[in-house]
Amino acid sequence: MIQHVATNERTVLRTLAVTELGPRIGRGLRSEVHALCDGRVAKIFRRSRKLRRVAREFDVTRAARAAGAAAWRVDEIVRLDGRLAIIGERVAGETYADALRAGRVSARQALEALVVAQRTIAGLSIPMELAGIGRPLSRTIGPSPVDPRLMARRAFSHGDLSLENLMIDAAGRTTILDWGSAGYGPLLADVTVANRALRRTLFQRSTPLRLRVTAPAIILAHRCLAFRALGLPITSFVLLSPAWSPLTRRRPAGLSA
Numbered sequence: 001m002i003q004h005v006a007t008n009e010r011t012v013l014r015t016l017a018v019t020e021l022g023p024r025i026g027r028g029l030r031s032e033v034h035a036l037c038d039g040r041v042a043k044i045f046r047r048s049r050k051l052r053r054v055a056r057e058f059d060v061t062r063a064a065r066a067a068g069a070a071a072w073r074v075d076e077i078v079r080l081d082g083r084l085a086i087i088g089e090r091v092a093g094e095t096y097a098d099a100l101r102a103g104r105v106s107a108r109q110a111l112e113a114l115v116v117a118q119r120t121i122a123g124l125s126i127p128m129e130l131a132g133i134g135r136p137l138s139r140t141i142g143p144s145p146v147d148p149r150l151m152a153r154r155a156f157s158h159g160d161l162s163l164e165n166l167m168i169d170a171a172g173r174t175t176i177l178d179w180g181s182a183g184y185g186p187l188l189a190d191v192t193v194a195n196r197a198l199r200r201t202l203f204q205r206s207t208p209l210r211l212r213v214t215a216p217a218i219i220l221a222h223r224c225l226a227f228r229a230l231g232l233p234i235t236s237f238v239l240l241s242p243a244w245s246p247l248t249r250r251r252p253a254g255l256s257a
């Protein structure tokens with residue numbers, strides 16, 4: 001069984017010199033992404049992020065790419081000033097969230113990319129001992145929905161699929177970032193995560209008004225497209241509790257921040 005712990009190989013990590021770091025090109029909740037002098041990037045984690053978690057993200061990203069997903073290429077884990085970082089390819093282009101806000105992709109294109117990514121990911125067979133279980137269900141969707149068929153479908157899930165974690169290059173190719181929450185779980189949970197992230201993106205202050213006014217329709221369209229593409233019973237989504245409605249912004253009870 002593959003362990004998600006520091007192997008002997010990983011306990012002796014190369015140390016990256018601060019002088020090798022270029023400007024910051026991205027930022028998330030768990031990390032900052034910097035350009036490197038050699039053209040690649042370093043995803044530098046917060047000090048609190050343990051090697052076990054970073055190694056798991058690294059392994060899952062690699063496995064997803066090897067299995068055919070458009071995951072970014074990761075090369076090595078390094079230490080940097082008391083923190084851990086994943087070094088890998090610098091993806092050309094911009095996030096779908098930025099492209100959508102700037103009008104460089106349409107809402108329809110963004111939704112298609114999101115749903116195609118989700119369907120591809122759900123079809124991956126990543127070894128269970130490598131991927132493990134994704135986010136606990138209660139944290140993802142709150143109380144179970146009315147229709148038990150919705151909970152029955154399990155698959156490999158990204159766990160944090162959003163337009164911020166999808167990049168588009170000049171040729172229109174998509175790359176999927178940020179596999180730190182991936183693992184096996186109910187397909188419905190992953191659809192919900194993506195749907196909630198979409199809502200967050202569309203209602204952000206930096207989102208132009210033209211998108212904000214159509215946001216409820218875009219959110220609903222995502223729900224429909226994702227259900228159809230993933231083979232979830234589309235009729236049952238009308239039975240979902242109000243907390244799931246694309247029109248409400250309330251978090252389901254029991255959902256931690």
Ligand SMILES: Nc1ncnc2c1ncn2[C@@H]1O[C@H](COP(=O)(O)OP(=O)(O)OP(=O)(O)O)[C@@H](O)[C@H]1O
Binds near residue numbers: 160
């Ligand atoms: N390989 C890359 N090439 C170019 N830009 C990148 C790359 N990886 C990340 N970025 C940029 O950095 C941002 C943050 O990266 P990422 O999502 O991996 O970090 P995170 O801390 O895990 O984010 P989250 O808040 O979603 O958990 C991305 O939205 C993207 O803009």
Ligand SMILES: [Mg+2]
Binds near residue numbers: 028
């Ligand atoms: Mg991210």
